[in-house]
Amino acid sequence: xxxxxxxxxxxxxxxxxxxxxxxxxxxxxxxxxxxxxxxxxxxxxxxxxxxxxxxxxxxxxxxxxxxxxxxxxxxxxxxxxxxxxxxxxxxxxxxxxxxxxxxxxxxxxxxxxxxxxxxxxxxxxxxxxxxxxxxxxxxxxxxxxxxxxxxxxxxxxxxxxxxxxxxxxxxxxxxxxxxxxxxxxxxxxxxxxxxxxxxxxxxxxxxxxxxxxxxxxxxxxxxxxxxxxxxxxxxxxxxxxxxxxxxxxxxxxxxxxxxxxxxxxxxxxxxxxxxxxxxxxxxxxxxxxxxxxxxxxxxxxxxxxxxxxxxxxxxxxxxxxxxxxxxxxxxxxxxxxxxxxxxxxxxxxxxxxxxxxxxxxxxxxxxxxxxxxxxxxxxxxxxxxxxxxxxxxxxxxxxxxxxxxxxxxxxxxxxxxxxxxxxxxxxxxxxxxxxxxxxxxxx
Amino acid sequence: xxxxxxxxxxxxxxxxxxxxxxxxxxxxxxxxxxxxxxxxxxxxxxxxxxxxxxxxxxxxxxxxxxxxxxxxxxxxxxxxxxxxxxxxxxxxxxxxxxxxxxxxxxxxxxxxxxxxxxxxxxxxxxxxxxxxxxxxxxxxxxxxxxxxxxxxxxxxxxxxxxxxxxxxxxxxxxxxxxxxxxxxxxxxxxxxxxxxxxxxxxxxxxxxxxxxxxxxxxxxxxxxxxxxxxxxxxxxxxxxxxxxxxxxxxxxxxxxxxxxxxxxxxxxxxxxxxxxxxxxxxxxxxxxxxxxxxxxxxxxxxxxxxxxxxxxxxxxxxxxxxxxxxxxxxxxxxxxxxxx
Numbered sequence: 001x002x003x004x005x006x007x008x009x010x011x012x013x014x015x016x017x018x019x020x021x022x023x024x025x026x027x028x029x030x031x032x033x034x035x036x037x038x039x040x041x042x043x044x045x046x047x048x049x050x051x052x053x054x055x056x057x058x059x060x061x062x063x064x065x066x067x068x069x070x071x072x073x074x075x076x077x078x079x080x081x082x083x084x085x086x087x088x089x090x091x092x093x094x095x096x097x098x099x100x101x102x103x104x105x106x107x108x109x110x111x112x113x114x115x116x117x118x119x120x121x122x123x124x125x126x127x128x129x130x131x132x133x134x135x136x137x138x139x140x141x142x143x144x145x146x147x148x149x150x151x152x153x154x155x156x157x158x159x160x161x162x163x164x165x166x167x168x169x170x171x172x173x174x175x176x177x178x179x180x181x182x183x184x185x186x187x188x189x190x191x192x193x194x195x196x197x198x199x200x201x202x203x204x205x206x207x208x209x210x211x212x213x214x215x216x217x218x219x220x221x222x223x224x225x226x227x228x229x230x231x232x233x234x235x236x237x238x239x240x241x242x243x244x245x246x247x248x249x250x251x252x253x254x255x256x257x258x259x260x261x262x263x264x265x266x267x268x269x270x271x272x273x274x275x276x277x278x279x280x281x282x283x284x285x286x287x288x289x290x291x292x293x294x295x296x297x298x299x300x301x302x303x304x305x306x307x308x309x310x311x312x313x314x315x316x317x318x319x320x321x322x323x324x325x326x327x328x329x330x331x332x333x334x335x336x337x338x339x340x341x342x343x344x345x346x347x348x349x350x351x352x353x354x355x356x357x358x359x360x361x362x363x364x365x366x367x368x369x370x371x372x373x374x375x376x377x378x379x380x381x382x383x384x385x386x387x388x389x390x391x392x393x394x395x396x397x398x399x400x401x402x403x404x405x406x407x408x409x410x411x412x413x414x415x416x417x418x419x420x421x422x423x424x425x426x427x428x429x430x431x432x433x434x435x436x437x438x439x440x441x442x443x
Numbered sequence: 444x445x446x447x448x449x450x451x452x453x454x455x456x457x458x459x460x461x462x463x464x465x466x467x468x469x470x471x472x473x474x475x476x477x478x479x480x481x482x483x484x485x486x487x488x489x490x491x492x493x494x495x496x497x498x499x500x501x502x503x504x505x506x507x508x509x510x511x512x513x514x515x516x517x518x519x520x521x522x523x524x525x526x527x528x529x530x531x532x533x534x535x536x537x538x539x540x541x542x543x544x545x546x547x548x549x550x551x552x553x554x555x556x557x558x559x560x561x562x563x564x565x566x567x568x569x570x571x572x573x574x575x576x577x578x579x580x581x582x583x584x585x586x587x588x589x590x591x592x593x594x595x596x597x598x599x600x601x602x603x604x605x606x607x608x609x610x611x612x613x614x615x616x617x618x619x620x621x622x623x624x625x626x627x628x629x630x631x632x633x634x635x636x637x638x639x640x641x642x643x644x645x646x647x648x649x650x651x652x653x654x655x656x657x658x659x660x661x662x663x664x665x666x667x668x669x670x671x672x673x674x675x676x677x678x679x680x681x682x683x684x685x686x687x688x689x690x691x692x693x694x695x696x697x698x699x700x701x702x703x704x705x706x707x708x709x710x711x712x713x714x715x716x717x718x719x720x721x722x723x724x725x726x727x728x729x730x731x732x733x734x735x736x737x738x739x740x741x742x743x744x745x746x747x748x749x750x751x752x753x754x755x756x757x758x759x760x761x762x763x764x765x766x767x768x769x770x771x772x773x774x775x776x777x778x779x780x781x782x783x
Contacts, residue, residue, distance in 0.1 A: 061546075064495075064538065064539075064542050067495065067538065068534065068535045068538045068539065069535070071498070071501075071502065071531060071534055071535075072531045072535075074502060074505055074506065074509075075505070075520060075527055075531060077509065077516075077520075078509070078516045078517055078519070078520025078521060079520045079521055079524050079527055079528065080521070080524075082517035082518065082520060082521035082589065083517070085509065085513055085516055085517040085520070086513055086514050086516075086517035086518070087513075088513075089509050089510060089513020089514075089516055089517065089743065090510060090513050090743035090744055090747045091747075092510075093506070093509035093510025093511070093513055093516070093743070093747075094510045094747065094750075094751060096506045096509055096510070097503070097506035097507045097509060097510045097751075097755070098506075098754065098758070099506065100499065100502045100503040100505070100506035100507070101503050101506065101507070101754075101755065101758035101759065101761075101762060102758050102761075104499045104502055104503065105496070105499055105503070105758075105761065105762040105765050105766075106761075106765065108495050108496040108499050108765075109496060109765040109766075109768065109769055112492050112496070112769065116492075160744075164744075166744045166746070166747075167743070167744065167746055167747040167750075168746070170747075170750045399517075399521035399524070399589075400589075401521055401522065401589050401590065401591040402521055402524045402591060403591075406524060406525060410524075410525075410528040413528065413532060417532055417535060417536075421535070421539065424539065424543065428543075428546060428547075
């Protein structure tokens with residue numbers, strides 16, 4: 001890979017990975033805050049109002065981080081990927097512009113109302129603001145997923161006489177079947193992150209003996225949401241996503257699994273390190289026939305191996321793709337188990353006194369961030385060497401006039417700036433957590 | 444159809460400059476117009492509920508440009524790579540500075556965040572002006588319609604220009620002065636005495652600076668690009684745009700209240716921007732010695748532009764509705780006990 005291409009990829013990968021740490025929490029929390037606000041509106045219970053206000057403050061800090069790190073994403077399509085943008089802008093520009101016109105205006109308007117608090121605008125308008133912020137952020141997610149889904153599985157376009165990509169049907173593009181599966185999978189993933197954060201704060205308050213009333217309430221909302229979303233993110237949404245990849249991107253599936261030779265009744269590698277040169281998995285622990293079953297629903301189905309296609313069509317970083325996929329699936333399994341156990345104990349009224357589970361919930365909160373990041377790495381590394389699957393290679397999409405020296409300059413700039421942002425972010429969130437929900441001032 | 448989208452993008456850009464313009468100007472001025480922390484907080488809360496909504500206009504403009512004129516988006520964003528990245532960093536720093544000041548009441552760090560906010564706001568105004576200057580002067584497009592400009596070369600308007608040369612710096616100074624005046628009028632409109640009088644006095648001084656700079660920049664523009672005003676002789680109706688700018692300028696001078704002065708400044712900015720846009724049309728990004736990228740060779744295919752209107756217009760009306768709603772909610776003076 002030439003240096004310029006590598007740096008442009010790293011530039012985008014770094015900024016988008018960092019950016020997505022924030023929206024995955026805010027999209028998940030937006031739903032949970034809306035649920036709490038609805039409970040508060042129906043019952044008038046001040047505890048619910050305080051709880052909502054606390055999470056709105058956490059949400060606000062994360063949202064601001066998401067905005068400031070999100071603006072560079074829209075710019076980078078043009079700055080770093082100009083050949084891609086010139087070719088595909090007539091198609092994906094539609095969804096990116098829709099995001100700006102429909103979601104951002106909605107979110108920025110109603111987030112102000114949400115942050116300004118109930119006292120100023122009354123309970124109904126405040127509840128409406130929580131609904132609009134939820135809709136805005138989930139709509140924003142839809143437009144981004146529709147954009148990525150088109151790059152994974154392009155539909156609704158035709159190729160013109162000079163190789164240009166022309167939008168043929170906006171409806172076909174927006175109703176891409178890939179979009180709905182990926183959207184459901186991704187948004188459930190964000191609820192896992194949001195509910196895990198709520199569970200962790202609840203568990204922390206119970207373990208520390210501070211704000212225990214709120215801790216209990218956070219678990220009452222967080223644990224069922226976590227258990228349910230952990231299940232849905234795997235079945236049916238993750239399962240459907242896997243079957244789509246098997247059907248439309250068989251090379252990707254083979255690379256995700258380190259599956260080199262075509263086989264019927266292929267096994268699933270649970271553990272093992274891929275060795276691409278020797279074409280094997282070291283230290284494998286394999287579940288026989290399981291890969292065939294999860295990809296095609298039949299135990300004896302044939303799964304194509306990497307060797308069916310020329311090497312220049314293989315994803316270019318198979319080990320990282322393999323690990324990303326396995327980390328996502330492994331963590332997803334842990335979430336289902338932890339969610340089920342915590343939910344069971346909660347039903348039996350034993351959760352609040354069971355320290356090991358509270359500790360597990362507290363320690364679990366970083367893991368969904370890793371799982372969501374690994375999931376996106378699986379999707380994006382798996383699409384390689386394509387930028388638009390089957391249409392444009394990644395090597396043909398970057399801005400050729402921007403030298404690698406300038407790209408490295410701005411990459412280092414972002415790294416430095418984002419380090420400062422992280423410090424400030426952790427400080428602000430820690431301050432809110434220490435302040436707690438009850439004694440908080442309103443602003 | 445291309446021309447329709449050309450004007451729609453221009454409306455979004457003008458909307459962005461009018462709205463974010465006053466918070467950039469106010470941000471750059473607040474250190475100088477406020478004598479105490481309370482006064483400073485008053486100025487900042489006069490832009491507090493608006494600035495992030497104002498920046499959405501930039502994103503909306505960028506997104507709309509992307510799908511309506513993909514070739515322009517690709518060429519301009521990669522060609523202006525370095526200044527755009529600096530703009531991104533400034534936007535990040537600016538957002539962080541105002542939010543941190545708001546959340547952390549710490550006497551040691553307050554002046555730090557205020558200085559960052561002031562510097563980032565002023566630099567953004569300068570970069571916006573320089574960008575406009577670059578569009579008028581033209582850029583060294585190659586046969587694929589792409590280019591790359593360094594920050595500066597020898598500061599001359601030559602075949603090997605940089606983002607900053609004497610001409611674009613001159614435009615940047617005018618842009619900064621204009622937005623400072625815009626921000627000063629906004630501050631005068633929304634704050635209490637004694638800040639209001641100080642802001643009015645500053646706006647008056649800046650008005651004279653704008654009056655001095657505008658003809659200078661106009662002459663410099665024709666020197667740099669001799670055919671610039673040909674569209675006005677072909678379509679004299681376009682003279683309405685510079686007339687709007689002049690009327691706005693005069694209105695600001697005569698205005699009795701800050702809000703009418705502010706509206707005059709809005710008219711001036713709109714008039715200046717539309718005059719530029721009208722002069723370069725049908726170019727959207729001229730090359731140094733030819734029309735370069737035009738609405739015709741940079742636009743997306745017809746179907747996308749047509750179907751785009753169907754969803755874009757309702758979205759735009761909704762967005763205007765939201766903005767009107769927010770500005771009505773927070774109209775008039777800010778709360779007296781210096782809300783922080």
